Amino acid sequence: MRYMLGMITGLALIASPALADTTEITVHYPMPGFFKDVMDKIATEYMHQHPDVKITFASPSATYEDGLQLMLREAGSPEMPDVSFIGLNRLRVLAERNIGVDLKPLIDKDSNFKSEGFSETLLQLARVHDRQVGLAFAASDPIFYYNADLVRKVGGDPDHMPTTWEGVFELAAKIQALGDGTAGMSYRWMGDDWMFSALLFGNGGSMLTADEKKVAFDGPEGLAALKTLDNMVKIGKMPNLSSDAMVQSFTAGKTGMFFWTTGALRSIIKGVGDKFELRTTKIPLLNPEKGHLPTGGNAAVMFTTNPAKQQAVYEFLKFAAGPFGESVVVPGTGYVPTNENAAKDEKYLKTFYDQNPLFRAGRDQIPLMVPWYSFPGNNGVKVTQTMVDDLGQLVEQKITPEEAQKAMAQDVSKLLPR
Amino acid sequence: MSEAAKSPSIAFDAMRERAAWWLVAPSVVLIVVLLVIPTLAIIGLSLTDLDLGNPDWNFIGVQNYVDLASDRTFRISIRNTALYVAIVTPVSVTLGLGAAILIEAGTELRGFFRSAYFLPVVSLIVAMATVWQYLMHPTIGPINLLLNLVGLPSVNFLGSSDVVIYGLAIIGIWQATGFAMVLFLAGLSAIDPQLYQAAEIDGAKSWWDRFWLVTWPILAPTTLFVTTLTMINAVKVFETVTTLTQGGPSKSSEVLLWTIYEEGFIYLHLGSASAMAVVFIAVLLVLIIIQTRTLDKRVHYG
Known part of the structure; x- marks a missing residue:
């Protein structure tokens, strides 16, 4: 008995210095269906490289909205996770409420930052004014998915897909004419303003004026974007499907062309299986010289206010958004790498891209990516929904593009901060 | 004493x-x-302008309620919910009663039919909603393929703003019928068979006479109970909207609970969402009061 006690005390003595040095980080993330495996891999590898850090996961949230709510609710409480992954279009909500830690001072002190592949482009994706709200972790852009079998059937060339919207509509009408419930194209315009931004930014337009006081899509760029959406229905014969129905119909081989995020690539590949030959390419831009594309996805945000923990959390954020993290998230989902080193380095993703051509469309558009615009003020989230409602009326052909533009400008103006 | x-x-x-x-x-x-x-x-x-995560908030009195009165979304939401309840309640109560009478009258496979009709009540509605989404798919869905087969045009049940509330109502009816049926079955089994024999001797020869003169009056308290419960459940429609339409397209499937959820947890406006919730609770209370009042006054047979 005495021997046992002695042994236990001895063990405790050996173990205690190690325990004292262990930093525990609690990590929270949304959409476990997408991210669970990815997060597990990253955490395991990080702990392997940093034996002094222990990562535990808070139970994940189903959606970005749920995740944001959780962080807003728990802000300042002891239960608050140290790190969370927040949707890029919701970072402004955090910044305006002063929740989460500004990474700028930490980055300024870090001399290796640039050489580790974190570019200015990456930083601006998760920046609100001067505040570095987080580090972009998973980034996506809208791409052009198509069913090569249907394209061939109507005499199209799957190696040379149209690069203009007019070309897309023409091909779509031909595919639709095959009958039997086949749709030429689907453009995933609903849910949020992301895909509308793709048309607007693709035409060199922007949501608000630079001072964020007035609507900026009420000019010719905005109208052309709305007319393009209108022509998808009028010329391209796009059926009015819900978001899930679009995906179901495309993966069932009943839609010729589909425009949505590259982030869904892995799940679409799985959904299609061997039913047809799936291909991807760049999405057409209304203005190829001035056009840009909005960036979807999420950023890793630091929440801990404990200075002792902050350095460890900072290292973890860099690890997740760095080459290793990216080399896990890209093949697992279809998101594009935000870290420059990850994309170029043989060790990480270069071979992957050489072997998986479907993933290249998203990557090739990286130079076009700009932040997903989020509106200022208390109604920043609500404003996007009113835009989607007006777009819905346009797609249902209840209003003209001109009427839609007017309604959107009015609705948005009403919800801007006064 | x-x-x-x-x-x-x-x-x-x-x-x-x-x-x-x-x-x-x-x-x-x-x-x-x-x-x-x-x-x-x-x-x-509901008397504040609290936003989730925002430390600054003010007491603003009844301003949220004043705003609600002119809130377009909330008005649409009330109208859609009323329409949904007005469809789901009578149809599912009638179907539930019909199913209960048929099952009670039959001799074979009673257990099977009882479980088959009750299954929707106990199944996970979020999972079943996904099945309905496939069934109602405008191009590849079996329902539309059937419609086409008999020469009818396809209906975009969940994607068209003109019909989406009816599409959701169909799912609602499917869900509520089994519930009504089980309650009616309980009510039916409490009817003394001698009453039917007596009615037959007194000249009620057809099944309709027997239903109208015996079953219907005795079931009246059950019917009222089932109707109010179905109504309350229908007012609370939420899961199908969340999973299938998120209030769209263009607000055509906004219903009360979804609108409250959206306002509070997506737009983060806790103050105005609470005001909506208070209105919602008031509506439910009125329904419950009507039910208990009428039940108390009711003449009970049997």
Whole structure:
């Protein structure tokens, strides 16, 4: 008995210095269906490289909205996770409420930052004014998915897909004419303003004026974007499907062309299986010289206010958004790498891209990516929904593009901060 | 009771009253903690402009309620919910009654039909919604393929703003019918078979006469109960909207609970969402009061 006690005390003595040095980080993330495996891999590898850090996961949230709510609710409480992954279009909500830690001072002190592949482009994706709200972790852009079998059937060339919207509509009408419930194209315009931004930014337009006081899509760029959406229905014969129905119909081989995020690539590949030959390419831009594309996805945000923990959390954020993290998230989902080193380095993703051509469309558009615009003020989230409602009326052909533009400008103006 | 027994009886009554309070205490505590306090908290919140995560908030009186009166989304939401309830309640109550009578009248496979109709009530509606989404798919869905087969055009049940509320109502009816059926089955089994024999001797020869003269009047309290419960459940429609339409397209499937959820947890406006919740609770209370009042006055047969 005495021997046992002695042994236990001895063990405790050996173990205690190690325990004292262990930093525990609690990590929270949304959409476990997408991210669970990815997060597990990253955490395991990080702990392997940093034996002094222990990562535990808070139970994940189903959606970005749920995740944001959780962080807003728990802000300042002891239960608050140290790190969370927040949707890029919701970072402004955090910044305006002063929740989460500004990474700028930490980055300024870090001399290796640039050489580790974190570019200015990456930083601006998760920046609100001067505040570095987080580090972009998973980034996506809208791409052009198509069913090569249907394209061939109507005499199209799957190696040379149209690069203009007019070309897309023409091909779509031909595919639709095959009958039997086949749709030429689907453009995933609903849910949020992301895909509308793709048309607007693709035409060199922007949501608000630079001072964020007035609507900026009420000019010719905005109208052309709305007319393009209108022509998808009028010329391209796009059926009015819900978001899930679009995906179901495309993966069932009943839609010729589909425009949505590259982030869904892995799940679409799985959904299609061997039913047809799936291909991807760049999405057409209304203005190829001035056009840009909005960036979807999420950023890793630091929440801990404990200075002792902050350095460890900072290292973890860099690890997740760095080459290793990216080399896990890209093949697992279809998101594009935000870290420059990850994309170029043989060790990480270069071979992957050489072997998986479907993933290249998203990557090739990286130079076009700009932040997903989020509106200022208390109604920043609500404003996007009113835009989607007006777009819905346009797609249902209840209003003209001109009427839609007017309604959107009015609705948005009403919800801007006064 | 004799004079001598009076004073101990007062002591006994006091003790009984104390005991009674002790006995109801657990449920009183639970009701206060789980119902009264949250309701008061929501009423309190509804008088503020609190945004989730925002430390600055002000007491703004009834401003949220004033805004609600002119809120287009909330009005659409009330109208859609009313339409949904007006479709789902009568149809599912009628179908439930019909199914119950048929099952009760039949001799074979009773257990099978009972479970088959009750299955939707106990199944996970979020999972079943996904199945409905496939069934109702405008191009590849079996329902539309059937419609096409008999020469009818496809209906975009969940994607067209003109029909989406009817599409959701179909799912609602599917869900509520089994529930109504089970309650009606219980009501039917309580009817004394002798009443039917007596009615037949008195000249009620057809099944309709027997239904109209015996079943319907005796089932009246059950029918009222089923109708109000179905109504309350229909007012609370949420899962199908969340999973399938998120209030769209263009607000055509906004219903009360979804609108409250959207306002509070997506737009993060806790103050105005609480005001909506108070209105919602008031609507439910009115329904419940109507039900209990009428039930109390009701003549019970049997």
